[in-house]
Amino acid sequence: PKFGKGLLNIVGQDSTWSMNFSARVQLLSGSTWFIEDDNFEYDRTNTLIRRSRLKFKGHLFNPKVTYKMEFGLSNRDMGGASAFTNNAPRFIMDAVLKWNFYENFELWAGQTKLPGNIERVISSGDLQLVDRSVVNSRFNIDRDMGVQLRHHITLGNSFLIREKIALSQGEGRNVTTGNLGGHQYTGRLEVLPFGKFANKGDYRGAALDRQETPKLMVAATYDMNKDAVRTRSNMGSYMETDYGFHQTDINTFFADMMFKYKGFSFMGEYAKRTADDPVATNLDGTATGDVVWVGDGLNLMSGYLFKNNYEVTGRYSNVTLDESITGIGEENQYTLGLSKYFVGHKLKLQTDVTLLDFDASPDRLQWRLQLDFHF
Amino acid sequence: PKFGKGLLNIVGQDSTWSMNFSARVQLLSGSTWFIEDDNFEYDRTNTLIRRSRLKFKGHLFNPKVTYKMEFGLSNRDMGGASAFTNNAPRFIMDAVLKWNFYENFELWAGQTKLPGNIERVISSGDLQLVDRSVVNSRFNIDRDMGVQLRHHITLGNSFLIREKIALSQGEGRNVTTGNLGGHQYTGRLEVLPFGKFANKGDYRGAALDRQETPKLMVAATYDMNKDAVRTRSNMGSYMETDYGFHQTDINTFFADMMFKYKGFSFMGEYAKRTADDPVATNLDGTATGDVVWVGDGLNLMSGYLFKNNYEVTGRYSNVTLDESITGIGEENQYTLGLSKYFVGHKLKLQTDVTLLDFDASPDRLQWRLQLDFHF
């Protein structure tokens, strides 16, 4: 294959299976400064292998049965070992089988991303800035084990509707100790009034696909994690109490959109999380200190890609956690990024500067530089 | 290669080496209920990536020198990190070199399965039910580092005898802290009076190989772990005391058999473990709480494979630990399983129901569903 199209592209005898194997690495260096009274005070620098992934995908047995396996090899990828993950690193990102069993219907089984907010579902290798926003890190619903049913329908010439529903264990990825509390239910509806984006541009950052006509996706996700035991639904700390786990229904709602036309792109997201009983308490009613991260957030990002494959991108992100519950106030982030795509997302150099404006602590300035190479 | 025969099948220049690379994933969901006074009370569900493996095998330098490397990537595979494993996950399953140095003699060096009970040595990808029995989990002798000498001889037309002896470190797999106590010695004798099973059917679950004439293997293993320091020989907890490790000779004995004819299969195993001094004590003679799991077990399994590759399997397992030492009474398990082999063991869906009958605690009912795909 060509560079960026995977390292191996194998088709088995009699076409009984196929496999595309690819790898990628992200090298990141980031520095921060505190801003106090218009003075900049150097805080720290972190240089690391941000991500290192191996990816296998293809079909097996039958062209209608496809699979995806992705493994994370960097220390950032694999962290989160705990008694809930057999005290082992979380090496497996995705391990999912997809079966197109009837017309436009597809059944998925295994561990993969839930149909959550668009920023999360876009691969970390296809981002428009160095990393996802703070709105995503507070509210996203990540990966889980379970089944998904996906369907799409085209009305008229091009008006496209996609429906995605998921039933999951609700504990997050790579958990070996099984279900605690209840399960997790997710539904997502996507409307693309002007038809499909060329080159899967709706789920890829930056306007590298240079849509020839305006393309729009408007979507909403509703997710309910019944009797959840973690502070961010299927992620975050486990809410342990003196009688076991605090359990509460956690609801997460996303509305998001993607618009692209030629070199221009715009992505917007609104997120909101609520919980029936967000404060974990012991038997005597005292708070344990763990609370569900309830609140809402807004994320707006827009970029313009020049003919020479340089891109300028701006992003505004706001997160407002419920201060009376979480004790954390409002947070605003303003980011300006510059990317050079040597070979699309497969070989790129990205840099950005972010002003982090916190209610309760000094502001900070962050500068990041990232090199990506994907085979 | 065809589906199920590996992803890559490479032969080096001048045939100086070869490699077959394959991968497999098992997705498992299991639920249990307590049974009290004929009422079923839901206990819990566990959905997980049960196994995820990469396997490399082939020859190197010379066709008589072969190797096998297998890596476990799921959190269930990799668990067991401790100071004895350099606080790192136990990623490597097998890393073994095999040298056919003379006629029917083969010398193995490295880490791999010991020649223990048949149920253990059958690959977890070739099982007839969703998982191995409780007899295996209590008594098997798993993998270890060391050398093995293997030989086979045919008497008359087809009467086949195989001898396998192993000298091992005796501490289990992926240990970096070396030998504690003494070494482990294993011998196994296998008698196949009607000759070799077609398609290696003696070491594969289910009658997918449909033997045309009746085939039988009867075998016995004797294993002695000299001055062992773990509660299940080379597995289980380390028996730490206030003066160091409790050391005792642990003996494990297996007698097992496999019979297959057309769609019918039967596997039987008897296991027995003894120890010279099964109770770990401190200097002052008080028990530390760690004891060797001494006792015996019986495992009987039979299945019939229909022409459409559906199989019905029944299993009875009994484990009787020595209650005066272990404090654990008798355990009986009755399992009924149904499997559909789409492409043999390479793409299959298996389900089973087990009644778990404990002496000392309420009975439980377990239902499991597993999807396997192997390239």
Add this chain to the structure above:
Amino acid sequence: PKFGKGLLNIVGQDSTWSMNFSARVQLLSGSTWFIEDDNFEYDRTNTLIRRSRLKFKGHLFNPKVTYKMEFGLSNRDMGGASAFTNNAPRFIMDAVLKWNFYENFELWAGQTKLPGNIERVISSGDLQLVDRSVVNSRFNIDRDMGVQLRHHITLGNSFLIREKIALSQGEGRNVTTGNLGGHQYTGRLEVLPFGKFANKGDYRGAALDRQETPKLMVAATYDMNKDAVRTRSNMGSYMETDYGFHQTDINTFFADMMFKYKGFSFMGEYAKRTADDPVATNLDGTATGDVVWVGDGLNLMSGYLFKNNYEVTGRYSNVTLDESITGIGEENQYTLGLSKYFVGHKLKLQTDVTLLDFDASPDRLQWRLQLDFHF
């Protein structure tokens, strides 16, 4: 490819990239005895998978942009998980991009070995004895994240000079928590008066490359880790105090040489480490117990490779830590090794015997046997 030349050798469409994939395993067994009053008392044996590696290298986008990725899979390779590595195993050894941007200049970015002492930079798969010396384990500067600039120039016909400078984070490999204290600066100068070694023999142990004319490399490295917080520069324990980390400038100096002619090889190394303030203290001035390993060492090794590819090697290693600071006295090691190279370093059996002569504790005798196979 042929045996030992990698498992896969792929060139992408239009030669836009290439990849060579290789794997290797080292199986090691070592035993030690205490020597007291001319009696040998058996101490212990350790049999393990010493190393297990996967390696990817090639070019991407452009023949002048090359990469190397190496992963360590054995428990010995992956150890060192801590809060500083996201509590995950240290799976990635190398992940580095190299860009030959102008004539003889090359820029490296990512994680890889620093240009330290020659014994360290020689791959663990290309060693002349079973393992590196005690001088290396006390003083080497290992791997780090950062950038390196490399240049070489030939004067006259063959007089070759190489310059290597590195700017690194200074915390060691696979760290996710970023920079503590200052950065690390390394410079190395190599002089090869008789020109390049054939077959990269300067960075490969043993005289398997059988240089037809005498070849010599003389080199020196100076490394400064500004405000370092670990006891061995970018390795060793973190020097935590009651007010944070103890920070001190740590300097490491190496002078080393390699000489080869036909079957003969000689390698010599001198190492010296100093620190501005080697003793970590709490606010009240009491020592925390952590000290920088200051001192010096000498390592001399010579071998002769016979026509039948058997090699005899001798090594003398001396480490003299500053006893007043470290409390550790002088250590001498005398090693005699025998190697059989079946297919160069790619399939070899090595054994050695070492006398370990400590100032402060009883002497020990160590015997090791190692089997290497590399594809």
